[in-house]
Amino acid sequence: MGEEGSMRNEDDAEGLVSEVYDPRMDSWRCVLAPYHWLRMLAMELHWSFVFGVIVVYGISEGLGGSFSRVATEYYWKDVQKVQPSEAQIYGGITSIPWMVKPLWGLCTDVVPMLGHRRRPYFIIAGLIGIASMLFISLHKRLHILLAVLSLTAGSAAVAIADVTVDACVAENSNKHQLLAADMQSLCALSSSTGALVGYFISGILVHLIGPKGVYGLLAIPPALVLLAGVLLKEPRVTNLSCGQVSKKFSEAAQAMWTTLKLPEVWRPCLYMYLSLGLSLDIKEGMFYWYTSASDGPHFSQEFIGYKSSIGSVGSILGAVLYQYTLKDYHFRDLCLWTQVIYGLSGMLDLALVLRLNLRLGISDYFFAVIDDYVLKMTGRLKWMPLLVLSAKLCPPGIEGTFFAFLMSIDNVGLFTSSWGGGVLMHILGITRTNFGNLWIAILIRNILRIGVVGLLFLIPRADPDSSILSTEVVVDADVTIEVSKEENIELVSLINNDGNR
Numbered sequence: 001m002g003e004e005g006s007m008r009n010e011d012d013a014e015g016l017v018s019e020v021y022d023p024r025m026d027s028w029r030c031v032l033a034p035y036h037w038l039r040m041l042a043m044e045l046h047w048s049f050v051f052g053v054i055v056v057y058g059i060s061e062g063l064g065g066s067f068s069r070v071a072t073e074y075y076w077k078d079v080q081k082v083q084p085s086e087a088q089i090y091g092g093i094t095s096i097p098w099m100v101k102p103l104w105g106l107c108t109d110v111v112p113m114l115g116h117r118r119r120p121y122f123i124i125a126g127l128i129g130i131a132s133m134l135f136i137s138l139h140k141r142l143h144i145l146l147a148v149l150s151l152t153a154g155s156a157a158v159a160i161a162d163v164t165v166d167a168c169v170a171e172n173s174n175k176h177q178l179l180a181a182d183m184q185s186l187c188a189l190s191s192s193t194g195a196l197v198g199y200f201i202s203g204i205l206v207h208l209i210g211p212k213g214v215y216g217l218l219a220i221p222p223a224l225v226l227l228a229g230v231l232l233k234e235p236r237v238t239n240l241s242c243g244q245v246s247k248k249f250s251e252a253a254q255a256m257w258t259t260l261k262l263p264e265v266w267r268p269c270l271y272m273y274l275s276l277g278l279s280l281d282i283k284e285g286m287f288y289w290y291t292s293a294s295d296g297p298h299f300s301q302e303f304i305g306y307k308s309s310i311g312s313v314g315s316i317l318g319a320v321l322y323q324y325t326l327k328d329y330h331f332r333d334l335c336l337w338t339q340v341i342y343g344l345s346g347m348l349d350l351a352l353v354l355r356l357n358l359r360l361g362i363s364d365y366f367f368a369v370i371d372d373y374v375l376k377m378t379g380r381l382k383w384m385p386l387l388v389l390s391a392k393l394c395p396p397g398i399e400g401t402f403f404a405f406l407m408s409i410d411n412v413g414l415f416t417s418s419w420g421g422g423v424l425m426h427i428l429g430i431t432r433t434n435f436g437n438l439w440i441a442i443l444i445r446n447i448l449r450i451g452v453v454g455l456l457f458l459i460p461r462a463d464p465d466s467s468i469l470s471t472e473v474v475v476d477a478d479v480t481i482e483v484s485k486e487e488n489i490e491l492v493s494l495i496n497n498d499g500n501r
Contacts, residue, residue, distance in 0.1 A: 055227075084285040121164040126225040129158065200309040255402075272406075296435065335459050342381070344446075
C-alpha cells in the first residue's frame with residue numbers, strides 16, 4: 001500500500017513537472033499573465049481603483065499627453081501661425097498648473113467635498129478637461145489669448161487628476177503594502193504603453209483631421225476621468241470647517257518652510273532647479289525647422305509622431321539602465337557623468353541642423369530618429385538620480401506634501417527653461433522662415449547643459465542607500481500636519497521631462 005502510494009505520488013509529480021514545462025502551456029501563461037495580474041489587483045484593491053489608474057496614467061497622461069503635444073505643436077504653427085519663440089512662451093504658460101501641484105494635493109487631503117476626498121476632484125478635473133478641449137476644438141477663429149487659457153485649463157485638468165490618483169495609489173500602498181510595487185508597475189506600464197501608442201498614431205490623426213480635430217478627440221480622456229470619479233469606491237469622511245482647512249494649510253506651509261531652510265535640503269533643490277532651468281528649451285524652434293519645406297528636412301506629420309514614439313522607447317531604456325546598472329553609484333558621481341553625456345548628446349541636434357549627417361551619407365529621417373532616441377534616453381538617465389534624491393530629502397511626517405513641493409520646484413525649472421529658450425530664439429531672430437541662427441541656439445543650450453557640472457558641489461556625495469537628512473532633523477510637531485494613519489498620504493509625482501529639449 002505504501003509502495004503504491006509512493007509510486008502514485010511520483011507519477012503525480014512527474015505529471016505536474018511535465019505540465020509546468022509544456023511549451024504550449026507556457027505560451028498561454030505568458031499571454032494570460034497580464035489579465036490574471038490585473039484581475040488580482042482588481043480583486044484586492046477594487047476594480048474601480050485599477051480602472052482609475054489606467055484611465056489617468058494610460059489614457060489621460062499617456063495617450064492624451066502624446067496626442068496633445070503633437071497636436072499643440074501643429075496648432076501653434078498652422079492654425080495660430082505664431083513664431084517659434086512665441087509658441088515656446090505659450091507652452092511655458094500652459095505648464096503653470098503643474099507648478100502648484102502641492103496645492104492640488106493639499107486640497108484632496110484636507111478639503112473633502114460632499115463627504116469624499118478623491119471622487120469630487122476626479123469629477124472636477126473631467127469637467128474642466130471636457131469643456132476646455134471642446135472649446136478650443138469647436139471655435140474656428142479663436143483668439144490666441146483664449147487659446148492659451150483653454151490649453152492651460154486642459155493642463156490643469158490633467159494635473160488635478162494626476163495628483164488625485166497619486167494620492168489614491170499612496171493610500172492603497174499604505175493599506176496593502178505587499179502590493180505597493182505592483183501598483184507602481186501598473187502606473188508605469190499604463191503611462192508608457194499609452195505614450196507609445198499615442199505618439200505612434202498622433203501624427204496620423206493630425207494629418208487626417210487636423211490639430212483641432214485631435215483636440216476634439218482629447219475630450220474623451222477627461223470624460224473617462226469623470227467616469228472614474230463617479231465609479232471610484234471611497235469611504236465617506238467628515239467635511240472640515242473653513243477654520244480647520246485654513247489651519248491645516250498654514251501648518252503645511254510652515255512645515256515645508258522649516259525643512260527647506262536646512263542646507264542639506266535647499267542646496268540640492270537649487271541644483272535641481274538650475275540644472276533644468278539652464279537647459280534652455282528650444283524644441284519649438286527644432287519643430288518648425290523639422291517641418292520647414294525650404295530650410296529643413298520637411299518631415300511629415302506621421303513621421304513626427306513616429307519619431308516621438310521611438311524617443312519614448314529611449315526614455316524607457318534609460319529608466320531600465322538606471323535600475324539595473326547605475327542605481328548604486330554616488331549621487332554626485334552619477335550626476336556628473338549623466339549631465340556631461342546629456343550635454344554632449346545635444347550635439348546631435350547641431351549636426352542635424354548643420355546637415356553634417358548628409359555629408360556622412362546618413363539620411364535626415366534615420367538621424368532624427370537616433371537623435372530623439374539618444375536625447376530621451378540620456379535625459380531620463382540624468383533625471384532618475386535626481387528623482388531618487390528628491391525622495392530622500394523629505395522628512396518624516398510631511399513626506400508626501402514635501403515631495404510634491406520638490407516636484408513643483410522642478411516644474412518651475414522647466415518653466416524657466418521654456419521661457420529662456422523662447423527669449424533666446426527671439427534674440428537670435430529665429431522665426432517661422434529664418435533658421436540661420438538655430439545652430440547658435442543649440443550650441444548655447446549645450447554649453448549651458450555641460451556648464452551645470454560646475455554646480456555639482458550642491459549635490460551631496462552620498463550613495464542612494466544612505467540617509468541624506470541627519471537623524472536629528474525632525475519637523476517641529478507643532479507645525480506637522482496632523483492626520484490619522486489611514487490619511488497619511490504620500491503624493492508620488494511623475495514629471496514628464498521628455499519635452500525639455
